[in-house]
Amino acid sequence: MDQNNVTGNRGEIHDGLFNSHTGFLIDLACDAGRYAVVRHYEHLDPARITDAPLSCPSCKAANSTDPAAPPHRGRAALEHAKAVLARADQRGYPPPLDDEGLRLAFEALGVDHPPASTLYPLIREHLTDMLTDRALSVPNGVPSVLVEYTRYTGGTLQAPVGVGDRLMHDGIASGNWSRVRVDAIEDTPDGVVVTVTEKDWPHPRKWTGPDITRWFLKLDRAPINS
Numbered sequence: 001m002d003q004n005n006v007t008g009n010r011g012e013i014h015d016g017l018f019n020s021h022t023g024f025l026i027d028l029a030c031d032a033g034r035y036a037v038v039r040h041y042e043h044l045d046p047a048r049i050t051d052a053p054l055s056c057p058s059c060k061a062a063n064s065t066d067p068a069a070p071p072h073r074g075r076a077a078l079e080h081a082k083a084v085l086a087r088a089d090q091r092g093y094p095p096p097l098d099d100e101g102l103r104l105a106f107e108a109l110g111v112d113h114p115p116a117s118t119l120y121p122l123i124r125e126h127l128t129d130m131l132t133d134r135a136l137s138v139p140n141g142v143p144s145v146l147v148e149y150t151r152y153t154g155g156t157l158q159a160p161v162g163v164g165d166r167l168m169h170d171g172i173a174s175g176n177w178s179r180v181r182v183d184a185i186e187d188t189p190d191g192v193v194v195t196v197t198e199k200d201w202p203h204p205r206k207w208t209g210p211d212i213t214r215w216f217l218k219l220d221r222a223p224i225n226s
């Protein structure tokens with residue numbers, strides 16, 4: 001999540017919260033909502049991003065240390081997102097492939113009802129940031145093989161492959177979109193070799209690093225607690 005001060009439709013300066021990869025304005029730190037800055041069916045005018053100090057009283061209060069101030073929506077959403085992800089991880093499935101786990105976590109934590117549900121776009125963005133961080137982290141010393149990773153709320157980047165990752169075969173040409181699990185990544189005299197296992201197919205298969213990069217997309221890492 002990125003932060004920039006933004007000029008509202010009436011000239012007031014808000015604390016704006018942005019998608020860190022697409023630059024989309026998600027919400028404001030106060031309750032005014034993104035439509036205090038962006039008109040319906042319009043993109044944010046880049047000229048609205050400003051270095052001017054906050055003038056919206058609620059955004060100023062949300063950024064103060066006053067304990068009586070209303071909560072900063074971005075930080076409130078982050079706390080919800082951490083709780084949701086921790087709960088979803090308990091199911092033992094990677095959250096990006098476990099919509100049901102995320103739904104159950106939202107429900108169990110009451111995040112699917114107001115007022116928390118009004119934070120949903122921000123919570124979703126924080127979840128995406130956390131899952132992206134997880135996708136980008138592999139243990140030190142693993143030979144470097146990069147594959148494409150698409151963030152849930154937009155943005156594509158190159159992520160390293162690690163043991164326990166789930167990759168998907170890019171089936172745009174073949175129609176074969178099978179998912180595989182990475183069992184080993186080894187440096188050999190002929191280059192990096194990645195061993196993967198396909199679901200319902202007991203025989204591991206070895207791919208060269210460049211072929212993994214060429215043919216596979218990264219879905220996610222195994223849950224932290226597995």
Ligand SMILES: [Zn+2]
Pocket residue numbers: 013014015028029030031032056057058059060
């Ligand atoms: Zn504001």
